[in-house]
Amino acid sequence: MNMEARPVRTAADEAFIKAFAEVGADLPGSANVKAQRAAAFGRFEACGLPTRRVEQWKYTDLRQFLREARPLAAPPGAVERQRANDAGRAFAAIKPRRLVFVDGTFVAEQSDLTKLDDGLTITSLADALAAGDAEVVKRISDSNVSQGDIAYALNTAFMAGGVVIAVEAGKHIARPIHLVFANCAEKPASIFVRSQVSLGAGARLTLLESHEAFGAEEYHVNSAINVDLGEDAELDHVKLGSDAAAAIHVSTTGAVLAAGARLRDFALTSGGAMVRNQLFVTCNGTGAIVDLRGANLLKNRQHADTTLVLDHASPGCQSRELYKSVLDDTARAVFQGKIMVRRKAQKTDARMMSQALLLSETAETDNKPELEIFADDVQCGHGTTCGALDEKMKFYLMARGIPADEAEALLIKAFLGEVIDGISSEGVRVALSAIVDATMDARGH
Amino acid sequence: MTPLLQIKNLQAEIAGKKILHGVNLDIGKGEVHAIMGPNGSGKSTLSYVLAGKPDYDVTGGEVLLDGANILDMAADERAAAGLFLAFQYPLEIPGVTTMTFLRAALNAQRKKRGEPELSSPEILRRVRTEAEKLGIDPEMLRRPVNVGFSGGEKKRAETLQMSLLEPRVCVLDETDSGLDIDALKVVADGVNRLRSPDRSMIVITHYQRLLDYIVPDVVHVFSKGHIVRTGGKELALELEANGYAEYVEEAA
Ligand SMILES: Nc1ncnc2c1ncn2[C@@H]1O[C@H](COP(=O)(O)OP(=O)(O)OP(=O)(O)O)[C@@H](O)[C@H]1O
Ligand SMILES: [Mg+2]
Numbered sequence: 001m002n003m004e005a006r007p008v009r010t011a012a013d014e015a016f017i018k019a020f021a022e023v024g025a026d027l028p029g030s031a032n033v034k035a036q037r038a039a040a041f042g043r044f045e046a047c048g049l050p051t052r053r054v055e056q057w058k059y060t061d062l063r064q065f066l067r068e069a070r071p072l073a074a075p076p077g078a079v080e081r082q083r084a085n086d087a088g089r090a091f092a093a094i095k096p097r098r099l100v101f102v103d104g105t106f107v108a109e110q111s112d113l114t115k116l117d118d119g120l121t122i123t124s125l126a127d128a129l130a131a132g133d134a135e136v137v138k139r140i141s142d143s144n145v146s147q148g149d150i151a152y153a154l155n156t157a158f159m160a161g162g163v164v165i166a167v168e169a170g171k172h173i174a175r176p177i178h179l180v181f182a183n184c185a186e187k188p189a190s191i192f193v194r195s196q197v198s199l200g201a202g203a204r205l206t207l208l209e210s211h212e213a214f215g216a217e218e219y220h221v222n223s224a225i226n227v228d229l230g231e232d233a234e235l236d237h238v239k240l241g242s243d244a245a246a247a248i249h250v251s252t253t254g255a256v257l258a259a260g261a262r263l264r265d266f267a268l269t270s271g272g273a274m275v276r277n278q279l280f281v282t283c284n285g286t287g288a289i290v291d292l293r294g295a296n297l298l299k300n301r302q303h304a305d306t307t308l309v310l311d312h313a314s315p316g317c318q319s320r321e322l323y324k325s326v327l328d329d330t331a332r333a334v335f336q337g338k339i340m341v342r343r344k345a346q347k348t349d350a351r352m353m354s355q356a357l358l359l360s361e362t363a364e365t366d367n368k369p370e371l372e373i374f375a376d377d378v379q380c381g382h383g384t385t386c387g388a389l390d391e392k393m394k395f396y397l398m399a400r401g402i403p404a405d406e407a408e409a410l411l412i413k414a415f416l417g418e419v420i421d422g423i424s425s426e427g428v429r430v431a432l433s434a435i436v437d438a439t440m441d442a443r444g445h
Numbered sequence: 446m447t448p449l450l451q452i453k454n455l456q457a458e459i460a461g462k463k464i465l466h467g468v469n470l471d472i473g474k475g476e477v478h479a480i481m482g483p484n485g486s487g488k489s490t491l492s493y494v495l496a497g498k499p500d501y502d503v504t505g506g507e508v509l510l511d512g513a514n515i516l517d518m519a520a521d522e523r524a525a526a527g528l529f530l531a532f533q534y535p536l537e538i539p540g541v542t543t544m545t546f547l548r549a550a551l552n553a554q555r556k557k558r559g560e561p562e563l564s565s566p567e568i569l570r571r572v573r574t575e576a577e578k579l580g581i582d583p584e585m586l587r588r589p590v591n592v593g594f595s596g597g598e599k600k601r602a603e604t605l606q607m608s609l610l611e612p613r614v615c616v617l618d619e620t621d622s623g624l625d626i627d628a629l630k631v632v633a634d635g636v637n638r639l640r641s642p643d644r645s646m647i648v649i650t651h652y653q654r655l656l657d658y659i660v661p662d663v664v665h666v667f668s669k670g671h672i673v674r675t676g677g678k679e680l681a682l683e684l685e686a687n688g689y690a691e692y693v694e695e696a697a
Pocket of ligand 1: 462482483487
């Protein structure tokens with residue numbers, strides 16, 4: 001049997017092909033960008049949406065989840081923009097610089113572009129692509145980062161909204177930047193957004209990101225972000241996935257770290273029918289430090305997939321991954337983590353952990369850790385745990401007068417605490433804890 | 446005057462194994478009853494069944510607290526009704542700080558009784574005051590519940606919880622085990638401070654020494670799942686001298 005054979009095209013594949021034929025030429029970008037779009041789309045066309053036969057999509061059959069490809073989102077009208085004003089409130093207390101995207105379109109008028117911090121530049125992706133900025137173009141094409149992933153290729157083909165954020169060497173941007181994604185259209189749509197973040201040597205930035213819906217329950221978001229960290233640069237990236245109940249959300253983070261750079265990435269997923277967070281991180285310089293964390297709070301038939309590939313390409317780098325899922329009803333969490341340690345990456349210190357708390361007997365978790373180690377002097381490890389709430393602890397709490405649902409909420413928060421406690425910004429920590437609390441409260445119905 | 450706690454022919458089993466074979470016990474308001482008995486005789490089982498641990502099946506009998514049957518209540522409702530169990534083996538709860546736990550417990554009980562919730566500063570004040578009396582380092586309050594506490598610290602923490610929650614019926618399951626001589630006195634003082642005409646206690650212990658500090662009104666001998674003898678505080682001395690041999694055989 002030939003597994004490479006091109007599968008039969010689905011309605012969704014056909015719809016994307018039609019859409020690209022119709023609008024591909026009008027998507028923003030100079031000639032070299034258009035060439036890249038065409039090449040990326042060609043890769044998609046050759047194999048269609050990934051199925052579980054594709055190793056990286058083994059537990060998340062995108063073809064099954066995305067049976068219909070919704071039309072590309074129309075530019076937002078006044079109503080949609082108005083709705084977006086309520087988006088991203090979870091981080092309001094931190095007073096971040098809001099960059100607002102309505103149905104994927106960057107809306108400069110609703111964004112805070114005043115008094116940019118010294119050394120910070122923010123450009124809309126469309127403008128950067130149209131200008132054919134060599135740096136920007138180079139980052140798009142970095143197929144190493146995505147390892148030829150088809151969802152990412154589809155993003156390259158259709159990307160329209162987004163921003164390019166650059167911080168000059170040595171500049172510490174005190175005020176966090178918040179990418180506010182508000183999906184407000186009444187009709188189900190497909191949204192492709194791409195952003196780029198590059199920090200010069202020693203620069204620092206906190207980037208927040210939130211995804212919410214104020215319109216249709218159903219839509220498809222394919223979001224990508226390219227991160228480029230110079231020597232000793234530090235980026236904190238926190239993503240909140242609060243999509244609508246029927247939303248399909250695929251997100252790709254591709255990050256390349258120079259020597260001594262630090263990346264801290266955190267994703268909290270509580271919304272969406274299917275969410276895939278894929279991260280491709282490359283430690284390209286000595287002594288880079290990577291800390292990837294995530295929490296999934298899922299119920300009903302929600303499905304969340306975290307797939308990461310961590311490439312230790314240089315010596316002396318450290319990576320930590322900690323992912324926790326709380327699963328109720330028939331929810332399912334997938335964790336696939338691959339750590340590669342190249343031959344020259346001696347003294348690598350890599351540790352990966354995924355844990356699941358099952359609140360129902362029908363919830364499910366799949367774990368696939370992989371270590372590919374070519375260096376000999378390294379410390380690498382991974383672990384997985386999966387269990388139910390501890391009944392003895394629950395009884396102890398109840399014996400002190402705490403009602404069952406509150407006791408469970410305390411234990412669930414305790415389980416998640418470790419992931420959230422590691423976040424450096426107190427404001428962000430408080431905001432995330434509040435979201436977890438609200439999700440817990442909603443759980444009690 | 447009806448007893449505050451009435452246990453009538455209580456029978457219970459776990460995993461199909463019958464442990465309690467008809468326990469009868471009446472405790473009047475303000476009384477302290479000690480229960481002594483051999484290992485494995487069912488003393489902790491009795492305390493768990495009273496507190497509402499779901500692992501046990503009650504197969505017969507009644508437990509009335511102030512006349513109301515508590516066997517139909519969930520553990521949290523029993524606690525709010527005034528029942529407190531100081532655990533023989535207090536649980537460690539990683540990730541929940543002692544302060545958060547105490548606040549949740551206090552306010553949950555108050556809420557259920559229709560009393561106004563206490564503010565965080567007020568709770569902190571009360572906790573500090575009681576902790577100081579029990580010689581508990583305030584630093585421990587910031588740590589997760591019982592995690593890494595020594596055996597004695599756990600027992601002090603149980604006593605702290607009991608003092609704060611001001612229950613009507615206290616069940617102390619070997620609260621003296623794991624305590625050094627000085628700590629035993631501190632904890633016993635804490636328990637004695639709680640003695641009042643409105644509050645009753647069941648003190649389960651293996652050692653007469655505790656009963657020198659917490660002087661009981663009544664002493665019961667528990668063997669093979671029920672009470673086999675009842676007497677005054679001098680019964681504890683007799684047990685200390687002669688052991689349980691007599692009762693184990695009697696009940697057999
Ligand atoms: N899950 C269980 N399955 C079967 N038997 C059990 C279970 N839990 C407890 N038992 C049994 O119940 C009996 C009573 O135990 P319990 O802990 O109540 O005794 P105890 O009087 O408190 O003893 P100690 O003085 O040692 O604390 C013991 O024989 C014990 O083995
Ligand atoms: Mg016992």
